[in-house]
Amino acid sequence: MELHDVWFVLIAVLWTGYFFLEGFDFGVGILTGLLARDRAEKRVLINTIGPVWDGNEVWLLSAGGATFAAFPEWYATLFSGFYLPLLLILVCLIVRxxxxxxxxKRPEESWQRNWETAIFWTSLIPAFLWGVAFGNIVHGVKIDKSFEYVGDLGDLLNPYAILGGLVTLTLFTFHGTVFVGLKTVGDIRERARGLSLRVGLVTAVLALVFLVWTQVDNGDGKSLVAMAVAVAALVAALVAARAGREGWAFALSGLTIVAAVAMLFLTLFPNVMPSSLNEDWSLTVTNASSSPYTLRIMTWCAGIATPIVLLYQGWTYWVFRKRIGTHHIAADIAH
Known part of the structure; x- marks a missing residue:
């Protein structure tokens, strides 16, 4: 396997990790507007991800940085062509x-309510836009012979990409509901379980249509296996959620995300950004990659740093593993 193939796989792993981890905290942010009934419950939801949300975003920085270093042509075309949606995602992450x-920081109800509204929308918008972005990457966009994007914003809002956005939005919300069920106690835990079943059913329908569409367009035997794993894991997650097995439900919803993202990258390879104008103008792992020397240096750095980051983040989740409820929220900050 060539180094550019290795780095394609590593970038796929980084995006998978990002969607797995940021997926549930996007979901929790959305649930602050759907599940919480009062200020104390909003605080409980926010506290479930309080120690980890910023660490989860490290995976996005790593994925973006690795793409820039390993595949500069891909990075340049992607970030120039998708400038507006990616800028909107960035603004949302900053505000979030x-x-x-x-x-x-202030006790006034209006102050806290406004920031809670910001958390809801800045979780919902990126959860949708990431699906739109990856839908376009996999489906193909207007790239000319100079490897430049020549379409406009309207081209990115095609039916396949919008369906992809709805899938990531509902899937991340479902992932968040099972995480809340895993991390909370009391009435909010029970309501999260009930909501997870309703959201999960909608997710299953949308995801099945999207994955089948993807498989018919660009799939092969490997992507079919990944699709089967994603569908089976989602069904199993719903069964586990219904049975009140939150740990299994969360693991299985995470497996759904892992398998679905794996399917997208399997259908994409060896392209990194297909051209819908001419197949010969597509960006591939070969024509978009850095020099072999650059990739070798990056491989050594990644081999040293990655285990340290994984150990530290795993330790963080272990330290903050206990459940919380409204009785843990002090009366003076619950309102």
Whole structure:
């Protein structure tokens, strides 16, 4: 296997990790507007991801940085062609981080309510736009012979990409509901379980249509196996959620995300960004990659740093593994 193939796989792993981890905290952010009934419950939801949300975003930085270094042509075409949606995602992530930190800085109800509204929308919008972006990457966009994107914003809002956005939105919300069920106690835990079943059924329908569409367009035997794993894991997650097995439900919803993202990258390879104008103008792992020397240096750095990051993040989740409920929220900050 050539180094550019290795780095394609590593970038796929980084995006998978990002969607697995950021997926549930996007879901929790959305649930602050759907599940929480009062200020104390909103605080409980925010506290479930409070120690980890910023660490989850490290995976996005790593994926973006690895793409820039390993496949500069891919990075340049992607970030110039998808400039507006990616800028909107970036703005949402900035505002979202500020909202988490500033929400409890003042006691006024209007102040806290406004930041809570910001958390909801800045979780929902990226959850949708990431699906739109990856839908376009897999389906193909207007790239000319100079490897430049020549379409417009309207071209990105095609039916396949919009369906992809709805899938990531509902899947991340479902992932968030089972995470809340795993991390909370009391009435909010029971309501999260009930909501997970309703959201999960909608997710299953949308995801099945999207994955079958993807398989028919670009799939092969390997992507078919990944699709089967994703569908089976989602069904099993619903069964586990219904049975009140939150740990299994969360693991299986995570497996759904892992298998679905794997399917997308399997259908994409050896392209990194297909051209819908001419197949010969597509960006591939070969014509979009850095020099072999650059890839060798990156491989050594990644081999040293990655285990350290994984150990630290795993330790963080272990330290903050306990459930919380409204009785853990002090009366003076619950309102």
């Amino acid at each position: 981080g500020v909202a988490f930190e500033y929400r409890a």
